[in-house]
Amino acid sequence: MSEPVLRILYRDEALVAVDKPPALLVHRTGLDAGETRFAMQMLRDQLGQPVWPAHRLDKGTSGVLLFALSATHARTLGQAFEAPDAVRKTYLAMVRGWPPEAGLVDHPLRRMADDARAGRLEEQSAQTRYRTLARHELPLPYGSFATTRCACVELQPLTGRRHQLRRHLKHIAHPIVGDATHGKGPLNRAVAGLLGGQRLWLHALRLELPHPLGGEPLCLEAPPGEEWGDWATWQVGQPLRPAA
Structure with a gap:
Protein backbone atom coordinates (compact mmCIF):
# COMPACT_ATOMS: atom_id res chain seq x y z
CA MET A 1 0.00 0.00 0.00
CA SER A 2 1.39 3.42 -0.97
CA GLU A 3 2.08 6.05 1.69
CA PRO A 4 -0.52 8.86 1.98
CA VAL A 5 0.42 12.13 0.29
CA LEU A 6 -0.23 15.61 1.69
CA ARG A 7 -1.86 18.10 -0.69
CA ILE A 8 0.60 20.91 -1.39
CA LEU A 9 -0.97 24.36 -1.52
CA TYR A 10 2.20 26.36 -2.26
CA ARG A 11 5.91 25.71 -2.65
CA ASP A 12 9.01 27.74 -3.50
CA GLU A 13 12.68 27.69 -2.49
CA ALA A 14 11.96 28.90 1.05
CA LEU A 15 8.75 27.32 2.22
CA VAL A 16 5.94 24.87 1.51
CA ALA A 17 2.32 24.95 2.67
CA VAL A 18 0.11 21.86 2.85
CA ASP A 19 -3.54 21.16 3.53
CA LYS A 20 -3.42 19.15 6.75
CA PRO A 21 -6.25 16.66 7.17
CA PRO A 22 -7.96 16.36 10.57
CA ALA A 23 -6.69 13.77 13.08
CA LEU A 24 -3.05 14.21 12.00
CA LEU A 25 -0.32 15.43 14.37
CA VAL A 26 2.16 18.00 13.09
CA HIS A 27 5.13 16.20 14.72
CA ARG A 28 5.95 13.60 17.35
CA THR A 29 4.87 14.43 20.87
CA GLY A 30 4.82 12.60 24.17
CA LEU A 31 1.23 13.81 24.65
CA ASP A 32 0.10 11.30 22.01
CA ALA A 33 2.74 8.58 22.20
CA GLY A 34 0.60 5.98 20.44
CA GLU A 35 0.38 7.95 17.17
CA THR A 36 2.55 6.80 14.26
CA ARG A 37 1.75 9.32 11.47
CA PHE A 38 2.97 12.92 11.52
CA ALA A 39 2.69 15.70 8.96
CA MET A 40 6.34 16.69 9.34
CA GLN A 41 7.71 13.21 8.56
CA MET A 42 5.16 12.62 5.80
CA LEU A 43 6.12 15.85 4.03
CA ARG A 44 9.85 15.18 4.49
CA ASP A 45 9.46 11.80 2.80
CA GLN A 46 7.18 13.23 0.13
CA LEU A 47 9.65 16.01 -0.83
CA GLY A 48 12.82 14.03 -0.16
CA GLN A 49 14.32 16.82 1.99
CA PRO A 50 14.16 18.11 5.57
CA VAL A 51 11.36 20.46 6.60
CA TRP A 52 10.86 22.69 9.65
CA PRO A 53 7.38 23.50 11.05
CA ALA A 54 6.76 27.25 11.02
CA HIS A 55 3.70 27.07 13.29
CA ARG A 56 1.35 24.50 14.82
CA LEU A 57 -2.17 23.19 14.36
CA ASP A 58 -3.93 20.96 16.86
CA LYS A 59 -4.23 17.32 15.84
CA GLY A 60 -7.95 17.68 15.13
CA THR A 61 -7.68 20.91 13.15
CA SER A 62 -7.53 20.75 9.36
CA GLY A 63 -6.25 23.33 6.88
CA VAL A 64 -3.22 25.49 6.06
CA LEU A 65 0.00 24.23 7.67
CA LEU A 66 3.29 25.97 6.84
CA PHE A 67 6.82 24.51 6.80
CA ALA A 68 10.19 26.12 6.11
CA ASP A 106 -10.89 39.48 25.15
CA HIS A 107 -10.16 36.93 27.84
CA PRO A 108 -6.76 36.04 29.34
CA LEU A 109 -5.74 32.38 29.31
CA ARG A 110 -3.69 30.49 31.84
CA ARG A 111 -0.72 28.51 30.54
CA MET A 112 -1.33 24.79 30.10
CA ALA A 113 0.11 22.61 32.87
CA ASP A 114 2.88 21.21 30.64
CA ASP A 115 3.89 24.77 29.60
CA ALA A 116 4.45 26.12 33.10
CA ARG A 117 7.94 27.50 33.76
CA ALA A 118 9.49 29.28 36.73
CA GLY A 119 9.43 33.04 36.21
CA ARG A 120 6.75 32.94 33.49
CA LEU A 121 3.42 34.69 33.84
CA GLU A 122 0.78 32.09 34.54
CA GLU A 123 -1.87 34.08 32.68
CA GLN A 124 -1.51 35.61 29.21
CA SER A 125 -3.68 38.17 27.44
CA ALA A 126 -5.63 36.69 24.51
CA GLN A 127 -8.02 38.15 21.94
CA THR A 128 -10.12 36.52 19.21
CA ARG A 129 -12.42 38.18 16.69
CA TYR A 130 -15.41 36.21 15.40
CA ARG A 131 -18.12 36.64 12.78
CA THR A 132 -21.20 34.44 12.37
CA LEU A 133 -21.55 33.17 8.78
CA ALA A 134 -24.61 30.91 9.00
CA ARG A 135 -27.01 29.59 11.61
CA HIS A 136 -28.20 25.99 11.78
CA GLU A 137 -30.86 24.04 13.58
CA LEU A 138 -29.96 20.35 13.66
CA PRO A 139 -32.59 17.61 14.05
CA LEU A 140 -31.11 16.58 17.40
CA PRO A 141 -32.96 17.00 20.73
CA TYR A 142 -31.19 19.27 23.22
CA GLY A 143 -32.60 19.40 26.75
CA SER A 144 -36.28 20.28 26.45
CA PHE A 145 -35.86 21.43 22.83
CA ALA A 146 -36.58 19.28 19.79
CA THR A 147 -33.61 20.65 17.85
CA THR A 148 -30.04 21.81 18.51
CA ARG A 149 -28.82 25.23 17.46
CA CYS A 150 -25.36 25.46 15.87
CA ALA A 151 -23.58 28.12 13.83
CA CYS A 152 -20.69 28.37 11.38
CA VAL A 153 -18.33 31.15 12.45
CA GLU A 154 -15.20 32.80 11.09
CA LEU A 155 -12.44 33.24 13.68
CA GLN A 156 -9.35 35.45 13.69
CA PRO A 157 -7.00 35.02 16.66
CA LEU A 158 -5.19 38.28 17.42
CA THR A 159 -2.81 36.46 19.76
CA GLY A 160 -1.27 33.00 19.54
CA ARG A 161 -2.05 31.21 22.78
CA ARG A 162 -2.26 27.45 23.00
CA HIS A 163 -5.77 26.12 22.22
CA GLN A 164 -6.87 29.77 22.14
CA LEU A 165 -9.82 29.37 19.78
CA ARG A 166 -11.17 26.29 21.51
CA ARG A 167 -10.83 27.86 24.96
CA HIS A 168 -12.27 31.23 23.91
CA LEU A 169 -15.33 29.63 22.29
CA LYS A 170 -15.91 27.63 25.46
CA HIS A 171 -15.59 30.85 27.48
CA ILE A 172 -18.46 32.51 25.59
CA ALA A 173 -20.60 29.34 25.93
CA HIS A 174 -20.36 28.42 22.22
CA PRO A 175 -17.90 25.48 22.27
CA ILE A 176 -16.62 24.06 19.00
CA VAL A 177 -18.49 20.94 17.93
CA GLY A 178 -16.28 17.85 18.14
CA ASP A 179 -13.95 19.32 20.79
CA ALA A 180 -13.42 16.44 23.20
CA THR A 181 -11.58 18.63 25.75
CA HIS A 182 -13.48 21.93 25.77
CA GLY A 183 -16.79 20.92 24.18
CA LYS A 184 -19.87 18.89 25.07
CA GLY A 185 -19.52 15.10 24.80
CA PRO A 186 -23.22 14.28 24.22
CA LEU A 187 -23.50 16.90 21.46
CA ASN A 188 -20.26 15.72 19.84
CA ARG A 189 -21.50 12.13 19.75
CA ALA A 190 -24.92 13.15 18.44
CA VAL A 191 -23.47 15.24 15.61
CA ALA A 192 -20.99 12.47 14.75
CA GLY A 193 -23.91 10.06 14.49
CA LEU A 194 -25.89 12.46 12.31
CA LEU A 195 -23.02 13.14 9.91
CA GLY A 196 -21.50 9.69 9.93
CA GLY A 197 -18.11 10.56 11.42
CA GLN A 198 -16.30 12.23 14.33
CA ARG A 199 -13.99 15.24 13.91
CA LEU A 200 -13.12 18.59 15.47
CA TRP A 201 -15.05 21.13 13.40
CA LEU A 202 -12.19 23.64 13.16
CA HIS A 203 -10.43 24.47 9.88
CA ALA A 204 -7.45 26.77 9.22
CA LEU A 205 -8.83 28.54 6.16
CA ARG A 206 -6.27 31.26 5.41
CA LEU A 207 -2.77 32.35 6.45
CA GLU A 208 -1.45 35.79 5.46
CA LEU A 209 2.18 36.70 6.18
CA PRO A 210 5.30 38.37 4.75
CA HIS A 211 7.44 36.05 2.63
CA PRO A 212 10.76 35.25 4.38
CA LEU A 213 12.64 36.28 1.20
CA GLY A 214 11.94 39.97 0.62
CA GLY A 215 8.86 40.40 2.77
CA GLU A 216 6.27 40.41 -0.03
CA PRO A 217 2.71 39.66 1.18
CA LEU A 218 1.80 35.99 0.84
CA CYS A 219 -1.74 34.62 1.17
CA LEU A 220 -2.14 30.86 1.58
CA GLU A 221 -5.60 29.27 1.48
CA ALA A 222 -7.03 25.79 1.99
CA PRO A 223 -10.67 25.51 0.91
CA PRO A 224 -12.68 23.52 3.47
CA GLY A 225 -13.54 19.93 2.62
CA GLU A 226 -16.82 18.95 0.99
CA GLU A 227 -18.39 18.31 4.38
CA TRP A 228 -18.06 22.04 5.16
CA GLY A 229 -20.02 23.23 2.12
CA ASP A 230 -23.44 22.96 3.70
CA TRP A 231 -22.24 24.01 7.16
CA ALA A 232 -20.99 27.37 5.87
CA THR A 233 -24.05 28.28 3.78
CA TRP A 234 -26.94 26.24 5.14
CA GLN A 235 -29.69 28.25 6.83
CA VAL A 236 -32.45 27.24 9.21
CA GLY A 237 -35.14 25.26 7.42
CA GLN A 238 -32.91 23.74 4.73
CA PRO A 239 -31.82 20.07 4.70
CA LEU A 240 -28.29 19.21 5.79
CA ARG A 241 -26.22 16.82 3.66
CA PRO A 242 -24.36 14.20 5.75
CA ALA A 243 -20.58 14.13 5.45
CA ALA A 244 -19.11 11.48 3.16
Whole structure:
Protein backbone atom coordinates (compact mmCIF):
# COMPACT_ATOMS: atom_id res chain seq x y z
CA MET A 1 0.00 0.00 0.00
CA SER A 2 1.39 3.42 -0.97
CA GLU A 3 2.08 6.05 1.69
CA PRO A 4 -0.52 8.86 1.98
CA VAL A 5 0.42 12.13 0.29
CA LEU A 6 -0.23 15.61 1.69
CA ARG A 7 -1.86 18.10 -0.69
CA ILE A 8 0.60 20.91 -1.39
CA LEU A 9 -0.97 24.36 -1.52
CA TYR A 10 2.20 26.36 -2.26
CA ARG A 11 5.91 25.71 -2.65
CA ASP A 12 9.01 27.74 -3.50
CA GLU A 13 12.68 27.69 -2.49
CA ALA A 14 11.96 28.90 1.05
CA LEU A 15 8.75 27.32 2.22
CA VAL A 16 5.94 24.87 1.51
CA ALA A 17 2.32 24.95 2.67
CA VAL A 18 0.11 21.86 2.85
CA ASP A 19 -3.54 21.16 3.53
CA LYS A 20 -3.42 19.15 6.75
CA PRO A 21 -6.25 16.66 7.17
CA PRO A 22 -7.96 16.36 10.57
CA ALA A 23 -6.69 13.77 13.08
CA LEU A 24 -3.05 14.21 12.00
CA LEU A 25 -0.32 15.43 14.37
CA VAL A 26 2.16 18.00 13.09
CA HIS A 27 5.13 16.20 14.72
CA ARG A 28 5.95 13.60 17.35
CA THR A 29 4.87 14.43 20.87
CA GLY A 30 4.82 12.60 24.17
CA LEU A 31 1.23 13.81 24.65
CA ASP A 32 0.10 11.30 22.01
CA ALA A 33 2.74 8.58 22.20
CA GLY A 34 0.60 5.98 20.44
CA GLU A 35 0.38 7.95 17.17
CA THR A 36 2.55 6.80 14.26
CA ARG A 37 1.75 9.32 11.47
CA PHE A 38 2.97 12.92 11.52
CA ALA A 39 2.69 15.70 8.96
CA MET A 40 6.34 16.69 9.34
CA GLN A 41 7.71 13.21 8.56
CA MET A 42 5.16 12.62 5.80
CA LEU A 43 6.12 15.85 4.03
CA ARG A 44 9.85 15.18 4.49
CA ASP A 45 9.46 11.80 2.80
CA GLN A 46 7.18 13.23 0.13
CA LEU A 47 9.65 16.01 -0.83
CA GLY A 48 12.82 14.03 -0.16
CA GLN A 49 14.32 16.82 1.99
CA PRO A 50 14.16 18.11 5.57
CA VAL A 51 11.36 20.46 6.60
CA TRP A 52 10.86 22.69 9.65
CA PRO A 53 7.38 23.50 11.05
CA ALA A 54 6.76 27.25 11.02
CA HIS A 55 3.70 27.07 13.29
CA ARG A 56 1.35 24.50 14.82
CA LEU A 57 -2.17 23.19 14.36
CA ASP A 58 -3.93 20.96 16.86
CA LYS A 59 -4.23 17.32 15.84
CA GLY A 60 -7.95 17.68 15.13
CA THR A 61 -7.68 20.91 13.15
CA SER A 62 -7.53 20.75 9.36
CA GLY A 63 -6.25 23.33 6.88
CA VAL A 64 -3.22 25.49 6.06
CA LEU A 65 0.00 24.23 7.67
CA LEU A 66 3.29 25.97 6.84
CA PHE A 67 6.82 24.51 6.80
CA ALA A 68 10.19 26.12 6.11
CA LEU A 69 12.74 24.43 3.85
CA SER A 70 15.77 25.54 5.86
CA ALA A 71 16.60 26.42 9.46
CA THR A 72 17.31 30.01 8.42
CA HIS A 73 13.89 30.45 6.82
CA ALA A 74 12.32 28.75 9.85
CA ARG A 75 13.85 31.40 12.13
CA THR A 76 12.60 34.22 9.89
CA LEU A 77 9.10 32.77 9.80
CA GLY A 78 9.19 32.23 13.55
CA GLN A 79 10.00 35.91 14.07
CA ALA A 80 7.05 36.87 11.86
CA PHE A 81 4.67 34.69 13.88
CA GLU A 82 5.94 36.29 17.10
CA ALA A 83 5.68 39.89 15.82
CA PRO A 84 2.42 41.77 16.51
CA ASP A 85 0.14 42.02 13.44
CA ALA A 86 2.69 40.45 11.06
CA VAL A 87 0.66 37.27 10.49
CA ARG A 88 -3.10 37.05 10.03
CA LYS A 89 -4.89 33.72 10.57
CA THR A 90 -8.49 32.96 9.60
CA TYR A 91 -10.39 29.84 10.68
CA LEU A 92 -13.81 28.29 10.21
CA ALA A 93 -15.56 26.61 13.12
CA MET A 94 -18.89 25.00 13.83
CA VAL A 95 -20.07 25.95 17.33
CA ARG A 96 -22.97 25.13 19.60
CA GLY A 97 -25.67 27.78 19.80
CA TRP A 98 -26.20 31.03 17.89
CA PRO A 99 -23.51 33.62 18.70
CA PRO A 100 -24.03 37.33 17.92
CA GLU A 101 -23.34 38.53 14.39
CA ALA A 102 -19.79 39.54 15.35
CA GLY A 103 -17.71 40.21 18.42
CA LEU A 104 -14.35 40.21 20.19
CA VAL A 105 -13.41 37.74 22.89
CA ASP A 106 -10.89 39.48 25.15
CA HIS A 107 -10.16 36.93 27.84
CA PRO A 108 -6.76 36.04 29.34
CA LEU A 109 -5.74 32.38 29.31
CA ARG A 110 -3.69 30.49 31.84
CA ARG A 111 -0.72 28.51 30.54
CA MET A 112 -1.33 24.79 30.10
CA ALA A 113 0.11 22.61 32.87
CA ASP A 114 2.88 21.21 30.64
CA ASP A 115 3.89 24.77 29.60
CA ALA A 116 4.45 26.12 33.10
CA ARG A 117 7.94 27.50 33.76
CA ALA A 118 9.49 29.28 36.73
CA GLY A 119 9.43 33.04 36.21
CA ARG A 120 6.75 32.94 33.49
CA LEU A 121 3.42 34.69 33.84
CA GLU A 122 0.78 32.09 34.54
CA GLU A 123 -1.87 34.08 32.68
CA GLN A 124 -1.51 35.61 29.21
CA SER A 125 -3.68 38.17 27.44
CA ALA A 126 -5.63 36.69 24.51
CA GLN A 127 -8.02 38.15 21.94
CA THR A 128 -10.12 36.52 19.21
CA ARG A 129 -12.42 38.18 16.69
CA TYR A 130 -15.41 36.21 15.40
CA ARG A 131 -18.12 36.64 12.78
CA THR A 132 -21.20 34.44 12.37
CA LEU A 133 -21.55 33.17 8.78
CA ALA A 134 -24.61 30.91 9.00
CA ARG A 135 -27.01 29.59 11.61
CA HIS A 136 -28.20 25.99 11.78
CA GLU A 137 -30.86 24.04 13.58
CA LEU A 138 -29.96 20.35 13.66
CA PRO A 139 -32.59 17.61 14.05
CA LEU A 140 -31.11 16.58 17.40
CA PRO A 141 -32.96 17.00 20.73
CA TYR A 142 -31.19 19.27 23.22
CA GLY A 143 -32.60 19.40 26.75
CA SER A 144 -36.28 20.28 26.45
CA PHE A 145 -35.86 21.43 22.83
CA ALA A 146 -36.58 19.28 19.79
CA THR A 147 -33.61 20.65 17.85
CA THR A 148 -30.04 21.81 18.51
CA ARG A 149 -28.82 25.23 17.46
CA CYS A 150 -25.36 25.46 15.87
CA ALA A 151 -23.58 28.12 13.83
CA CYS A 152 -20.69 28.37 11.38
CA VAL A 153 -18.33 31.15 12.45
CA GLU A 154 -15.20 32.80 11.09
CA LEU A 155 -12.44 33.24 13.68
CA GLN A 156 -9.35 35.45 13.69
CA PRO A 157 -7.00 35.02 16.66
CA LEU A 158 -5.19 38.28 17.42
CA THR A 159 -2.81 36.46 19.76
CA GLY A 160 -1.27 33.00 19.54
CA ARG A 161 -2.05 31.21 22.78
CA ARG A 162 -2.26 27.45 23.00
CA HIS A 163 -5.77 26.12 22.22
CA GLN A 164 -6.87 29.77 22.14
CA LEU A 165 -9.82 29.37 19.78
CA ARG A 166 -11.17 26.29 21.51
CA ARG A 167 -10.83 27.86 24.96
CA HIS A 168 -12.27 31.23 23.91
CA LEU A 169 -15.33 29.63 22.29
CA LYS A 170 -15.91 27.63 25.46
CA HIS A 171 -15.59 30.85 27.48
CA ILE A 172 -18.46 32.51 25.59
CA ALA A 173 -20.60 29.34 25.93
CA HIS A 174 -20.36 28.42 22.22
CA PRO A 175 -17.90 25.48 22.27
CA ILE A 176 -16.62 24.06 19.00
CA VAL A 177 -18.49 20.94 17.93
CA GLY A 178 -16.28 17.85 18.14
CA ASP A 179 -13.95 19.32 20.79
CA ALA A 180 -13.42 16.44 23.20
CA THR A 181 -11.58 18.63 25.75
CA HIS A 182 -13.48 21.93 25.77
CA GLY A 183 -16.79 20.92 24.18
CA LYS A 184 -19.87 18.89 25.07
CA GLY A 185 -19.52 15.10 24.80
CA PRO A 186 -23.22 14.28 24.22
CA LEU A 187 -23.50 16.90 21.46
CA ASN A 188 -20.26 15.72 19.84
CA ARG A 189 -21.50 12.13 19.75
CA ALA A 190 -24.92 13.15 18.44
CA VAL A 191 -23.47 15.24 15.61
CA ALA A 192 -20.99 12.47 14.75
CA GLY A 193 -23.91 10.06 14.49
CA LEU A 194 -25.89 12.46 12.31
CA LEU A 195 -23.02 13.14 9.91
CA GLY A 196 -21.50 9.69 9.93
CA GLY A 197 -18.11 10.56 11.42
CA GLN A 198 -16.30 12.23 14.33
CA ARG A 199 -13.99 15.24 13.91
CA LEU A 200 -13.12 18.59 15.47
CA TRP A 201 -15.05 21.13 13.40
CA LEU A 202 -12.19 23.64 13.16
CA HIS A 203 -10.43 24.47 9.88
CA ALA A 204 -7.45 26.77 9.22
CA LEU A 205 -8.83 28.54 6.16
CA ARG A 206 -6.27 31.26 5.41
CA LEU A 207 -2.77 32.35 6.45
CA GLU A 208 -1.45 35.79 5.46
CA LEU A 209 2.18 36.70 6.18
CA PRO A 210 5.30 38.37 4.75
CA HIS A 211 7.44 36.05 2.63
CA PRO A 212 10.76 35.25 4.38
CA LEU A 213 12.64 36.28 1.20
CA GLY A 214 11.94 39.97 0.62
CA GLY A 215 8.86 40.40 2.77
CA GLU A 216 6.27 40.41 -0.03
CA PRO A 217 2.71 39.66 1.18
CA LEU A 218 1.80 35.99 0.84
CA CYS A 219 -1.74 34.62 1.17
CA LEU A 220 -2.14 30.86 1.58
CA GLU A 221 -5.60 29.27 1.48
CA ALA A 222 -7.03 25.79 1.99
CA PRO A 223 -10.67 25.51 0.91
CA PRO A 224 -12.68 23.52 3.47
CA GLY A 225 -13.54 19.93 2.62
CA GLU A 226 -16.82 18.95 0.99
CA GLU A 227 -18.39 18.31 4.38
CA TRP A 228 -18.06 22.04 5.16
CA GLY A 229 -20.02 23.23 2.12
CA ASP A 230 -23.44 22.96 3.70
CA TRP A 231 -22.24 24.01 7.16
CA ALA A 232 -20.99 27.37 5.87
CA THR A 233 -24.05 28.28 3.78
CA TRP A 234 -26.94 26.24 5.14
CA GLN A 235 -29.69 28.25 6.83
CA VAL A 236 -32.45 27.24 9.21
CA GLY A 237 -35.14 25.26 7.42
CA GLN A 238 -32.91 23.74 4.73
CA PRO A 239 -31.82 20.07 4.70
CA LEU A 240 -28.29 19.21 5.79
CA ARG A 241 -26.22 16.82 3.66
CA PRO A 242 -24.36 14.20 5.75
CA ALA A 243 -20.58 14.13 5.45
CA ALA A 244 -19.11 11.48 3.16
